Amino acid sequence: MLSAADVPLEPFLAQFAQLNIPVAFLVPTQTGYTKSIMDATAPVRELLEDARVHVYEEQLQGPENKKKVDAYFVYPDHLEKTEASLYRPKTKHGDPRIWFSGLKQYCEPYNLLALVVIDGAIYVIDLSNPDIAQSLIDGGYVRNLLTTDDAEESIIERELLRKIQAIHDEGFLPSVTEGDPGVGDTLEHALGISRNNDKNPDYKGIELKTLRAKRNGKIKKETRSTLFSQVPDGGLKYREILGAYGKMQIPRNKDKPRFQLYETFRVAHVNGYGLLLDVDEASDRLYILHQDPETGKQTRVSWWDMSKLRKRLLQKHPRTFWITAESETISGVEHFLYTKILYTKNPNTALLTPLLASGVITVDLAAHITEAGKYRDHGALFKIEKKNLPLLFATPEEFIL
Structure with missing residues (x-):
């Protein structure tokens, strides 16, 4: 569904390559946005597993087995704490799902979202927001947040x-x-x-x-x-x-x-x-x-x-x-x-x-x-x-x- 994003992905690939930081991308559809649900795609699952945050394959189905993880919405100059819900429903073969509390106040349907993991928490970056994207590209708050250079x-x-x-x-x-x-x-x-x-x-x-x-x-x-x-x-x-x-x-x-x-x-x-x-x-x-x-x-x-x-x-x-x-x-x-x-x-x-x-x-x-x-x-x-x-x-x- 990345092709459905309202901004092109390509300009941001070079940014994350330079930062040398693992990243996964998500695009909430209108239906998913309305129902407060998104598919945890293979890249998202791999990101969370490699960062030792969550392994969907080991998770049982049903709301009682839902896992909550600390998360943050990234703005041009600050962070806002939220919570990620990771779960597998009992329907549709238990396809892995993900959602972030308050996401509807942070982005719109078909926005391009980048997910990164820092110290066990998931950071959500709305690349469709021009101010956030500019902060990443121009070396502002967002880029500094993702910089892994220990000297900085x-x-x-x-x-x-x-x-x-x-x-x-x-x-x-x-x-x-x-x-x-x-x-x-x-x-x-x-x-x-x-x-x-x-x-x-x-x-x-x-x-x-x-x-x-x-x-x-x-x-x-x-x-x-x-x-x-x-x-x-x-x-x-x-x-x-x-x-x-x-x-x-x-x-x-x-x-x-x-x-x-x-x-x-x-x-x-x-x-x-x-x-x-x-x-x-x-x-x-x-x-x-x-x-x-x-x-x-x-x-x-x-x-x-x-x-x-x-x-x-x-x-x-x-x-x-x-x-x-x-x-x-x-x-x-x-x-x-x-x-x-x-x-x-x-x-x-x-x-x-x-x-x-x-x-x-x-x-x-x-x-x-x-x-x-x-x-x-x-x-x-x-x-x-x-x-x-x-x-x-x-x-x-x-x-x-």
Whole structure:
């Protein structure tokens, strides 16, 4: 149906060839436009599969199996977030379909649409819009957005940097939640994004990590930053580890004891629960071991496949803003002033194993059972001190706000 487009395709082919970016083209027909449905053509399916966004062949038919994916409408000077629906109907042999929420407000029937994937999100570019097409051809916003040259800072990074600078300029902001999550929750609230508990980056492909620098005007020891969380692939689960090795303790700032396991795990260092980590390079696994305090005998408790840990690192930190905030209590409420950003990208996953083996990267387990029998865990958190980030990420950039 590309021949039905209201503008010729040929002038844009050279543009995408120069950008060296995978692209697929779609043309919504009048019928599809009216019914809010478009065929996911073979090039579209290949684009999504190669970018590891979606595989239609593995998708079951019916609305209950529909997949939603983050998407953006590209304008001459900004982006508008939307959502893509990927599905196979029960009728017509389950032919693959695609639709974008709000598409009717973005384009008209028979407009030529280009689809590209950036950091797992689908970007829709209406090439029939003269201003959008010109922005692509003349090196404006659209072309900069699609430029893959690492030497050129992307539009999204500059956009996020401007927003955080504006938040800094407002001064100290009251925390929107109590306790440790407040420093991150307050920033995300100011940016207008919801708290992110999934495995994907927070802001248009950029992960946000926040750290407190000061509390009540005093320098606070820098906390370790969480790289990612990951459930062990084998052995005991969190609750089973807690049941086998936990202790009845009274937590800090609490008045009632609870059965808990809150501890850091390191390679070749036994913690207070008799547990430690061990890297087995032959099997490419990371193990949790328990060491008997009397005999010194070590037994394997749980393990991770290192290949999965490397994938998690890439998934979580393709690009990251590590943001430092000063903390001050005003009228009994903690306030934050965001002062510095360390920007990293493209982690060297080959260094994950040696950094674990050397103790630079550690693992925290945090789980407990209350007196009432309520169980809670915070996952297995892989952590690193901010000063050691250059050991994992090449050429970090620092911005003072």
